[in-house]
Amino acid sequence: MMKERKIIVYIATSADGYIARPDGNVDWLNRPRPADDYGMGAFYKSIDAIIWGRKTYEPLLQKFAAAKTKATARSKKPKAQSSGSRIKNYIFSRQPPETFPPGAEFVREPIKEFTRRLHSEAGKDIWMMGGAGIIGSFLDEGEIDEFMIHVIPIFIGDGIPLVQPRHRSIPLKLLSMKSWPDGVVLLHYAVRTQPESKSASKKDGRAKTNKKRQH
Amino acid sequence: MMKERKIIVYIATSADGYIARPDGNVDWLNRPRPADDYGMGAFYKSIDAIIWGRKTYEPLLQKFAAAKTKATARSKKPKAQSSGSRIKNYIFSRQPPETFPPGAEFVREPIKEFTRRLHSEAGKDIWMMGGAGIIGSFLDEGEIDEFMIHVIPIFIGDGIPLVQPRHRSIPLKLLSMKSWPDGVVLLHYAVRTQPESKSASKKDGRAKTNKKRQH
Numbered sequence: 521m522m523k524e525r526k527i528i529v530y531i532a533t534s535a536d537g538y539i540a541r542p543d544g545n546v547d548w549l550n551r552p553r554p555a556d557d558y559g560m561g562a563f564y565k566s567i568d569a570i571i572w573g574r575k576t577y578e579p580l581l582q583k584f585a586a587a588k589t590k591a592t593a594r595s596k597k598p599k600a601q602s603s604g605s606r607i608k609n610y611i612f613s614r615q616p617p618e619t620f621p622p623g624a625e626f627v628r629e630p631i632k633e634f635t636r637r638l639h640s641e642a643g644k645d646i647w648m649m650g651g652a653g654i655i656g657s658f659l660d661e662g663e664i665d666e667f668m669i670h671v672i673p674i675f676i677g678d679g680i681p682l683v684q685p686r687h688r689s690i691p692l693k694l695l696s697m698k699s700w701p702d703g704v705v706l707l708h709y710a711v712r713t714q715p716e717s718k719s720a721s722k723k724d725g726r727a728k729t730n731k732k733r734q735h
Numbered sequence: 736m737m738k739e740r741k742i743i744v745y746i747a748t749s750a751d752g753y754i755a756r757p758d759g760n761v762d763w764l765n766r767p768r769p770a771d772d773y774g775m776g777a778f779y780k781s782i783d784a785i786i787w788g789r790k791t792y793e794p795l796l797q798k799f800a801a802a803k804t805k806a807t808a809r810s811k812k813p814k815a816q817s818s819g820s821r822i823k824n825y826i827f828s829r830q831p832p833e834t835f836p837p838g839a840e841f842v843r844e845p846i847k848e849f850t851r852r853l854h855s856e857a858g859k860d861i862w863m864m865g866g867a868g869i870i871g872s873f874l875d876e877g878e879i880d881e882f883m884i885h886v887i888p889i890f891i892g893d894g895i896p897l898v899q900p901r902h903r904s905i906p907l908k909l910l911s912m913k914s915w916p917d918g919v920v921l922l923h924y925a926v927r928t929q930p931e932s933k934s935a936s937k938k939d940g941r942a943k944t945n946k947k948r949q950h
Binding site for chain 1: 900
């Protein structure tokens with residue numbers, strides 16, 4: 521049997537739970553990195569695809585467009601600005617741009633159809649890059665398998681949360697934890713998928729969310 | 736020399752960084768506890784005072800008032816509804832109630848004056864109970880020494896953050912971490928107190944906060 525490909529959120533948060541400052545700034549992530557780059561190399565080898573929200577992918581797209589303009593002026597082929605040619609990039613967007621890097625695929629289909637397609641193809645695990653909106657959407661559809669959260673030892677006070685806010689009750693299973701000498705901690709969780717309780721808690725979540733909205 | 740009393744935030748958060756649901760609900764904290772109650776007993780022995788925000792203390796106050804009414808009807812003395820007689824409770828409030836439990840002291844003085852008073856008295860460490868507002872105020876005055884954060888393996892999706900939101904850059908030092916078989920993780924941090932960089936980052940934080948407010 522083929523090993524099931526997992527969709528894994530691999531991300532850094534501040535110790536107060538934000539992935540970026542309110543304007544998207546991640547200045548606080550600029551820090552000397554240990555030799556193993558917090559395990560990034562090993563993780564990167566374990567995946568062959570990345571899922572992006574449109575806004576999170578935007579900077580790469582702009583770099584590509586700029587490189588293309590420059591290359592056209594010189595009549596050269598634009599260099600791929602993707603994450604390496606062996607990596608497939610899936611970008612969720614309702615309005616795909618006219619030009620985009622090789623290795624990029626813009627996705628408009630519903631999440632469930634998309635993940636069914638992913639799981640039907642042989643491949644390695646898939647990195648869910650974020651942002652918070654797409655992580656929330658995938659999580660609420662039950663389509664995130666694991667979270668690998670690197671907790672940076674700093675409070676930034678305010679910012680964009682790891683997952684788009686919405687009433688939830690999603691139990692996690694701690695798979696492992698690890699720390700580095702500089703105080704970065706990796707918390708590796710599996711999303712608990714108990715079919716019956718999962719749908720029950722989803723219903724529960726919706727009911728409570730609706731109740732909240734009446735206030 | 737007398738050992739300096741530390742002010743320690745000892746608190747539980749969800750894995751997505753909230754201390755309570757938006758309405759204050761902590762249903763998700765109701766879980767079977769391990770024999771050592773996540774180290775609570777040992778911590779409780781190490782403190783002899785608790786700092787509360789008024790809203791966080793309110794439920795205890797209501798219990799006391801109810802017990803007092805009942806006791807007066809029976810001509811009995813009300814039982815102390817505090818956290819044990821050896822514990823001093825400091826509650827920050829601009830409007831102290833008329834009656835309150837023994838062991839409670841309502842505090843109106845500025846944070847710095849209060850902590851100077853605390854440090855001038857011999858005693859054990861002090862538990863900063865919260866909520867987010869008072870934690871934020873003490874943190875921004877440089878008056879929190881440590882955070883002991885128990886990360887519960889659940890996403891609740893939305894709620895009250897650990898610290899009242901405000902632009903910050905407060906580096907932490909990881910003192911230790913620990914996990915329990917049920918997936919609860921304790922992250923124990925010291926707030927890094929480097930006198931020069933601390934005041935610099937405070938200024939920096941204020942400047943950026945003001946910049947944000949212009950948007």
